[in-house]
Amino acid sequence: MRIIKDLEEMQMYSFKTRCRGKTIGFVPTMGCLHEGHLSLVEAAKKKADVVVVSIFVNPIQFGPSEDYKEYPRPLATDKGLLEHFDIDVLFLPEANKITPDNFSSYIEVDKLSKKMCGRARPAYFRGVTTIVAKFFNIVCPDFTFFGEKDYQQQIIIKKMVKDLGFAIKIITLPTVREFDGLAMSSRNQYLSVKEREQAIILYKALCLARQEIESGEKNDHKILLRVRSLIGSVPNIRLDYVVFADPETLDEVKTLRGKILVALAAYIGKARLIDNLIVNAK
């Protein structure tokens, strides 16, 4: 596993790789790798000739009151995991090279970025798309892999790739869950033992919505009430949102028909967790 920190070196590596006729699979991460990330690495290894994983905690996707400083950075462990998976390149750029002091160019995907998590985190997706695009320019991948847990993120990145003509295929892989259903997330580390037990209610709430929708319930208000009431029954959890939305446009749907994205975000202790399911209404 080669470690590259320099932007030009990464660009040159990718250029030479592609000119040799090899495809590049890219997994951008913020580190603190879990099985969700590793499922992306495995998919990249299957799909592409050369696999590049980046670890970079992106400062501009965090709001001023958010957890940029506390975000876990277990670099030695992450390196060991990636060594074990025998990837080709770990791209480890320095923050002052990616977002130097006078950084002032931003990419924003209108509409999609304002919904769902965009409401509570107004600069979040702008920070994601800007830095993901910069990484695309540096890593020049053929394929890039994201997890479905960050459903809104991958939809927004697909839209950016299409709108701005990046020659990159975005591949989304299913959410990986803990034994009890909790979606894997680096932020699960923030949870106390008790909060970790309580957090399972989020997945249970999604499953409740799925069950009701798939069994033919058409009253979205009724289902949402039940979901909110279930989550509300657990102390220390504050629901940010739960929505039924079109999986492509993320517009909220009132009529439960066809494929529906059921997505939620909630605060538990220091953590803000998100999760979602795609369900099939009758």
Place this chain on the structure above:
Amino acid sequence: MRIIKDLEEMQMYSFKTRCRGKTIGFVPTMGCLHEGHLSLVEAAKKKADVVVVSIFVNPIQFGPSEDYKEYPRPLATDKGLLEHFDIDVLFLPEANKITPDNFSSYIEVDKLSKKMCGRARPAYFRGVTTIVAKFFNIVCPDFTFFGEKDYQQQIIIKKMVKDLGFAIKIITLPTVREFDGLAMSSRNQYLSVKEREQAIILYKALCLARQEIESGEKNDHKILLRVRSLIGSVPNIRLDYVVFADPETLDEVKTLRGKILVALAAYIGKARLIDNLIVNAK
């Protein structure tokens, strides 16, 4: 000269060209080519192995009350000129492929885009940077050429390229002027014979400022008054702005020292014209 309209075909052409070890010089234009554009084409031919010129009247850089529909599109003449200059590729994408109906991803360079022309044209630079970046993703040039007449534009594009990690060198070439000093512009076509005569006052005003600054005048207000008064002496011209600015940050300067950008914009009849000079204060 090969004409390419399809985005993927252009991308593939560029990829193959670069993998053959050839460099690509790119001249993005809105057509209605004049000697200013052609000086960029000549520079591209000297600098790069393969020259790609695009003609695309970018809808999203025009405001709702601006001249998108009237903008001159003499395509046959343009093609003839480019044939004569023996370029390799004329890239001629269709508007519905570059900015389809649901287009919603935008690149904005903060601060620099708000000054000077950004005040009267709030969505202008966002439209420019978004589409120039898309063309960069499709044409994948090593070098891209812009004219100094659009001084603010090339500064903003350089900033975007640096911030977002595009592996492209931006090369700026001097403004090409008519016999009497008027900066060449496709929009000069909008001028009546009389307005064309009157328009020369803009260059004269810049020369007046240069003369005063270079002869050691330190009172910026006094010079600006004289410049405004000179332009005001011509009927039918409405000055939008005239500024003395730092050539890198575009911040207005009060102390006249070192290199200074003297830039202006003015309305004459149906046209909005811009011009600038870099002057050396004592």
